[in-house]
Structure formats: structure tokens, C-alpha cells
Amino acid sequence: MHVAVVGSxxxxxxxxxxxxxRLPAGSSITMINGSGRFARGLAYGTHSADxxxxxxxxxxSLDPAQxxxxxxxxxxxxxxxxxxxFVSRQRxxxxxxxxxxxxAAACAGVALRQRVALVDxxxxxxxxxxLSFADGTAAKFDAVILAIGHLAPRPPHPALAGLADxxxxxxxxxxxxxxxxxxxxxxxxxxxxxxxxLITLRARGHRGPxxxxxxxxxxxxxxxxxxxxxxxWAIDPAIxxxxxxxxxxxxxxxxxxxxxxxxxxxxxxxxAFRAETPKAWQALDARGRGQFLRHLLPYxxxxxxxxxxxxxxxxxxxxxxxxxxQAAGRVxxxxxxxxxxxxGWRGRGKAGVETFxxxxxxxxxxxxxxxxxxxxxxxxxxxxxxxxxPCAHGLGLLVDEGYRIRAASxxxxxxxxxxxxxxxxxxxEATAVPELREHAAALAAQLIKP
Numbered sequence: 001m002h003v004a005v006v007g008s009x010x011x012x013x014x015x016x017x018x019x020x021x022r023l024p025a026g027s028s029i030t031m032i033n034g035s036g037r038f039a040r041g042l043a044y045g046t047h048s049a050d051x052x053x054x055x056x057x058x059x060x061s062l063d064p065a066q067x068x069x070x071x072x073x074x075x076x077x078x079x080x081x082x083x084x085x086f087v088s089r090q091r092x093x094x095x096x097x098x099x100x101x102x103x104a105a106a107c108a109g110v111a112l113r114q115r116v117a118l119v120d121x122x123x124x125x126x127x128x129x130x131l132s133f134a135d136g137t138a139a140k141f142d143a144v145i146l147a148i149g150h151l152a153p154r155p156p157h158p159a160l161a162g163l164a165d166x167x168x169x170x171x172x173x174x175x176x177x178x179x180x181x182x183x184x185x186x187x188x189x190x191x192x193x194x195x196x197x198l199i200t201l202r203a204r205g206h207r208g209p210x211x212x213x214x215x216x217x218x219x220x221x222x223x224x225x226x227x228x229x230x231x232x233w234a235i236d237p238a239i240x241x242x243x244x245x246x247x248x249x250x251x252x253x254x255x256x257x258x259x260x261x262x263x264x265x266x267x268x269x270x271x272a273f274r275a276e277t278p279k280a281w282q283a284l285d286a287r288g289r290g291q292f293l294r295h296l297l298p299y300x301x302x303x304x305x306x307x308x309x310x311x312x313x314x315x316x317x318x319x320x321x322x323x324x325x326q327a328a329g330r331v332x333x334x335x336x337x338x339x340x341x342x343x344g345w346r347g348r349g350k351a352g353v354e355t356f357x358x359x360x361x362x363x364x365x366x367x368x369x370x371x372x373x374x375x376x377x378x379x380x381x382x383x384x385x386x387x388x389x390p391c392a393h394g395l396g397l398l399v400d401e402g403y404r405i406r407a408a409s410x411x412x413x414x415x416x417x418x419x420x421x422x423x424x425x426x427x428x429e430a431t432a433v434p435e436l437r438e439h440a441a442a443l444a445a446q447l448i449k450p
Contacts, residue, residue, distance in 0.1 A: 001027045003447070004131055004139070006119050006378070007147035008038040011420040013096045014437050015145055016112065017062055017103050018444035025109030030141070032131070034118040039097035049088045050203045051196050052308040055433065056227050058083030060092060062099050064437045070095055084226045086308035121381050122146075122416065129415055143415040143447060146405070150367030150421055151375040156188040159334040160361060165341050166334075167362040170197050179360060182208040186343050186356055189364030190214035190326060191301060195311055197362055198324065202314060210324045211356050212364075213345055217328025218302045222312030223267070230271035233264055240276040245288040248280060249296070270303060274429060281428035289393055329354075334361070369422055370394035387413065396422025402446040403439070419443050 001023055005012045008031045016029050023029070031038060053060060061069035073095050074081040081087075104112040118134035122144055129144040152169065160166040167175045170193055179185070185201065187194045190212045198210065212219075239251045252273070259269045273280075284292065292300075307315070318324035332353055333344035343356045371390050373380045379397065382388035386408035389398040399405055403419060404412030419439050423430035430436065 001142045001448070002140075003027070003029050004129075004141040004144045005029060005031045005147055006033070006122075006131070006144065007149060007420065008033045008114070009040065009147065009149045009420075010096065010433060011149065011436050011440065012145075012147035013039050013100050014062060014440035015147060015419050015443055017100055018440050019447065020103045020107040020110050020112065022444050022448050023110045024448075027109075028111040028113060030113045030115055030139070032115045032117055032119060034116065036116040038114055039100055040093045048196075048200055048203065049090055050199050051089045052086045052311055053089055053092055054086070054192065054223070054306060054308055054311075056084050056223070057081070057087050058229075060433050062096065062433075062437060064434075064441055069099070073098065082226075084228055086223070086310065119378050122378065122387075123385075124387075124413070124416075143417065145417045145419060145443070145447075146379075147420050148376060148379065148418075148422070151369060151371075152367070153189075153193075153363050153365045154368050154370075156363060156365055157331040157334050160363075163334070163336055163341065163361075165336075165358075165360045167360055170362050170364055175362070176200060176204065176206075176360070179204075179206065180208070181205050183359035184209045184340075184357060185211070186341075186358040186361045187212045187364045188214070188331060188361060189366060190217060190219055191364070191366055192220050192305055192307060193366050194364040195220060195307055195315055197364055198318065199311060199314055202318070207323065208359075210318070211327060211343075211358070212324060213327045213329055213331070213343075214298075214365075215328065215330055216298050216348065217326055218298050219315060219326060220302050220305065220307045220312070222309055223306045224265070225309045227309075231264060231268045233259060233268050233272040235269070235272040235276055237276070239273065240280040241283060242280075243283050243285065243288070245284055245291050245296075248284075266303075267306070277429040278427040282426070286392065293393055367421075369396045369424070371397065387416070391422075391425035393425070396425035398425060399423065403443045417443060417447070 003019060005016050012031060016031055019029055057071050057074060061067050063069045071081060071083045119131050120134050121132040123130050128140055128142045130138055130140045132138045155161050185208060187197055187210060194212050236251060236255055239248055239255065242248045242251060256266055256269055319326065328348040329345045331343060332346050335342040340357045340359055341361055343358055343361060344353050346353050368375055371379045371383055379388060383390055389406040389408055391398060397405060397418060399418050400412030402412060403417045405416045405418050407413050421431040
């Protein structure tokens with residue numbers, strides 16, 4: 001069997017790692033991406049050692065069957081490493097690359113190839129799928145797995161597009177290199193991306209004022225220091241089975257109150273609910289999902305996707321010193337003035353417009369998952385050809401129980417699969433390592449079924 005994996009971030013590495021141990025001798029896996037950075041992706045492709053994992057090392061194993069796999073790898077260089085530590089994301093990328101190379105060496109009967117190329121299109125032919133590349137070449141495979149991750153964030157205001165001092169990609173290596181130490185900076189968004197940019201600024205000696213502006217002005221919560229495994233907590237099953245969103249929310253709040261009364265930290269309740277989240281999401285109808293996305297998503301994100309304690313300490317320090325201003329509101333105008341950008345914004349619940357003169361404006365609104373011609377030409381072409389069904393709420397794409405991408409007819413297509421964060425369209429909880437590694441194992445098992 002010859003399999004193509006398009007995308008080589010965590011999801012691509014995880015499914016290739018699983019396939020290496022399952023495919024019959026004589027098979028091949030071709031990993032394809034356009035950047036040339038394999039085993040990195042958006043999350044682990046950072047160039048900064050100051051960007052930490054948002055999960056303790058003990059929970060970040062690539063292999064669901066070996067929970068200590070990552071910590072054991074770390075201890076080869078430092079046997080004092082604690083599984084409770086929040087290590088650098090750059091280091092985690094090193095681990096993924098090393099683990100994949102070691103797996104390939106141990107499974108010599110299956111060839112692992114890597115190709116740097118942009119995939120333009122994916123079309124069926126009898127018995128498989130053909131990938132067309134931007135350089136005009138094409139290749140045929142028995143099966144194709146799209147492991148496409150998060151898509152680029154959308155501009156928070158149309159006037160920003162094309163401005164020289166607008167940073168559309170906060171992860172670009174040279175994005176902030178020319179910034180003067182005392183330059184004022186506006187960060188649009190106040191979640192984990194904002195925190196990464198703030199840490200990068202401080203590491204480079206930046207001391208100027210920073211405005212972090214988001215619709216609700218919420219900041220990510222932090223993990224506990226020396227965070228161990230969550231304490232067991234029996235979640236009320238009625239939460240996940242309730243259909244109206246209002247009832248789910250009421251029951252969840254009651255659960256948090258019950259835990260608080262028992263001396264249990266709210267983070268442990270969130271951990272207990274994690275396994276039930278897909279069921280709760282699937283219990284909601286289209287109206288309930290829309291209500292959640294409009295009204296509750298920011299509150300969910302800041303509690304569910306927490307910051308490492310060290311990162312949270314930087315945030316608190318900058319707030320206390322006054323260097324960072326946290327604000328709730330929306331961008332209403334952007335003007336390019338002499339050597340600066342004037343950001344006009346209206347505070348939440350206020351009529352007046354405030355301004356902030358910035359040397360640069362950084363888009364920290366977080367990745368998108370809405371499929372269009374600009375965000376992902378490949379997914380867009382599949383959708384236009386009727387070979388992909390997008391989520392009605394713009395959360396990604398739909399798959400069947402075998403991770404086969406659903407065509408416009410609603411049926412899964414044999415040999416065309418997806419794994420990655422766009423699974424949240426159906427499962428919601430599908431963006432982090434603990435869930436994605438399970439999906440990778442399940443997809444690999446489905447692929448080799450007779």
C-alpha cells in the first residue's frame with residue numbers, strides 16, 4: 001500500500017508513526033508539506049525556546065500506548081526531568097522528529113519518504129487518488145490522508161490588509177526583529193497567541209507599551225505549578241446528554257459549585273468533562289452550537305486552553321507594571337500615519353472610540369478553520385468539486401466513522417481521509433495531543449482493515 005500524508009505537523013507525524021508499525025512490508029508513506037519543516041507545524045515550529053508547551057510533559061506522548069514515551073526521551077539527556085514540567089515547544093518538535101526517524105529505522109520494511117511540495121489538487125482515479133503539485137507534477141497513491149492543521153487567522157479589520165506595519169503571521173521568524181525597544185505595539189486578540197507574542201517581545205528586550213485588545217478582554221487561565229494528573233472526579237452524565245445549551249451550561253455550573261464545595265479544583269472538573277465533550281457537542285442541534293460559538297466560546301477557550309505557569313507569570317507581571325493594557329472592544333478603524341498606525345477601537349458596551357498609536361499591529365486572533373480559496377486552496381478545490389463537506393459553522397470539515405472525508409452527498413470517500421483540528425466540527429475536543437494521538441491510532445487501524 002502506498003499512502004500520502006499531506007501535512008507534517010503533529011497530526012501528520014502521529015498518523016505516519018502509527019502506519020509505520022501497521023502497514024505490510026513493501027508499503028510506503030510519503031509525507032508532503034510546502035514549508036520543508038517536518039515534524040513541526042504551527043504549534044511546534046516556533047524559533048523561540050521561551051515558548052512552552054501548555055501541557056505538562058507527562059501528557060504529551062506521541063504514542064497513546066506508551067504514556068511515558070516523551071518523558072523517557074527527555075530523560076536520555078537529563079535524567080532529572082520531571083513529568084510535571086512545561087518544556088519548550090521547540091524541544092517537543094525535536095522529539096517528534098526523533099521519534100519518527102527512530103520508528104522508520106525500526107520498521108525498515110515500510111519506506112518513509114518526505115517531499116517538499118505544495119499540493120494543488122486531489123482527484124480520484126480507479127483504485128486510488130492522484131495528487132497534483134504546484135510544480136506541475138503529479139503522483140498516484142492508494143490512499144491519501146489530509147493532515148492539514150489550523151488555517152491562517154483572518155485580518156481583524158479589512159483596512160489592515162497590505163499595510164507594512166501589520167503583522168498578519170505572528171509566527172513569522174522575522175516579524176518583530178526590527179521593532180524598537182520602546183515602540184508601542186497593538187496585539188489584536190488576548191489568548192495564548194497574544195501571550196506567545198508578549199513573551200517574544202520581552203525576550204528581545206522590548207519595554208514599550210502594549211495594548212491587548214479582544215472582543216471580551218479575557219485572558220487565558222494558568223495551569224497549577226507542578227501540575228500532576230487531574231484528581232478523579234465523577235462528572236454528572238446528564239451534562240453531556242442534555243440537548244439544550246442552556247441546560248448543559250446550568251448543569252456544568254452546578255458541577256463546578258459541587259466540586260468547589262468538596263475542595264476540588266475547577267481544573268479537575270474540566271479534565272473530567274474532557275472525555276464527555278464530544279458527546280455534549282453532538283447532543284446540541286445547529287442552533288445550540290451557534291449559540292455556544294457566539295456567546296460561550298471565549299469563556300471556554302480561556303479555561304480549557306490554559307497557559308504554562310511561567311507564561312502566565314509574564315502576563316501577570318506586565319499587567320502589574322502597567323506595560324500591558326488589557327481591553328475589551330473591537331477594531332473600528334486603522335489609519336496609516338507617519339511611521340505609525342493609528343488604531344481606532346470601541347470599548348465593549350461603550351459609544352465612544354479610543355485610539356492607540358502603534359509602531360505595529362499584530363494579529364493574535366488565533367487560527368481560522370473556515371475553508372475558502374485563500375485559507376486553503378486544496379480544501380477549497382475539494383469542496384468546489386463536491387468532494388468535501390464543510391461544517392456549517394465554519395469549524396472545519398465532516399468525516400465518517402472511518403475518518404473518510406464526506407463528499408457533498410454525505411458519504412465518506414474510500415481512500416481519502418482527514419485527521420487534525422478540523423475534526424472539531426464533529427467532535428469539538430479534537431485539537432490537542434491526547435485526542436489527536438488517539439485519532440491517529442484509530443485512523444491507521446481503519447486504513448489497513450481488509
